[in-house]
Amino acid sequence: MSSDNILEARGLSKEFRGFHAVKEVDLNIKRHSIHALIGPNGAGKTTCFNLLTTFLRPTTGVIRFNGRSIEKSNPAQVSNMGLVRSFQISAVFGTMTVLENVRIALQQRKTRWSYQFWRSQHVLRALDQRARELIDLVELTPWLDVKAANLSYGRKRALELVTTIALDPELILLDEPMAGLGHEDIEPVTQLIQRVAQGRTILMVEHNMKVIAQLCDRVTVLQSGEILAEGTYDEVSTNPAVVEAYVGGADE
CATH class of the missing domain: 3.40.50.300 (P-loop containing nucleotide triphosphate hydrolases)
Structure with a gap:
């Protein structure tokens, strides 16, 4: 190889x-x-x-x-x-906020608590800073505390992408x-992929x-x-x- x-x-x-x-x-x-x-x-x-x-x-x-x-x-x-993949159909936790979705992905990759979703708020807050940095990368900060189910389809795709990034894949x-994206969402998601591709x-x-x-x-x-x-x-x-x-x- x-x-x-x-x-x-x-x-x-x-x-x-x-x-x-x-x-x-x-x-x-x-x-x-x-x-x-x-x-x-x-x-x-x-x-x-x-x-x-x-x-x-x-x-x-x-x-x-x-x-x-x-x-x-x-x-x-x-x-x-x-090596991590995303799917054609957006796959996020609809009843959780943007922050909570990203925090779960960080929890799986970065800590010894993988797949143990229900931790104390004190423990999970240790992941907030990195989660906020990633959310800012995809320009979802205004929707930080919004449940994923209430996001537009384009923003759901952005959230899915940032949860993928949180796994720190190569x-x-x-x-x-x-x-499924509307015409108005294609260019923002294209630019998002360009940013995510760095490194x-x-x-x-x-x-x-x-x-x-x-x-x-x-x-x-x-x-x-x-x-x-x-x-x-x-x-x-x-x-x-x-x-x-x-x-x-x-x-x-």
Whole structure:
């Protein structure tokens, strides 16, 4: 494994009763980059993403994170290694405030109290300063004491991202971070991802090509479970094979 790469896949395949959803995929995700995984409907993006995050076991192939094979690990194990994913559907505790949500994530990563949510207020307040710093990073300070269920959808996505950051990951995998956002929320979330990416690596599945053009250093295009093209956004967007693959179909 190259020291420049934080995540690598070699010969990655997933078969479902004779159907190859992903077939012989090789990936190199460079450290401190933003890398996109795109493709038309049925390309295998979601399956590949679930393999890389160990929510699925590959039929064949190897996945290495920081040089360590993880294809037989589970999501909790790889999270503790520093590989954390977010989901297409916002996943926050709706009945808890913004501060409480971030504090729970800090509790899991930074203290010996992991998964013990119900601590005394005195003990939990030790995490408040760092929680407030992270909340300020995503510009949610005015909503510090607002319950997550009462936030706009865009702010819920920002909260989900900051709880992901609170786990202190080296690599963040984002599953369609713009999904469900109104037009007015796309640019703020794009800028948020740019800030979050400082000193980290991000791999994202995303259908918004304008966002990919703005954010991503490198793009991998899948078609029918195989890599069709890879390069910068300008390179893949003008690749005749990629243009042909998208003609007549909408992206996921």
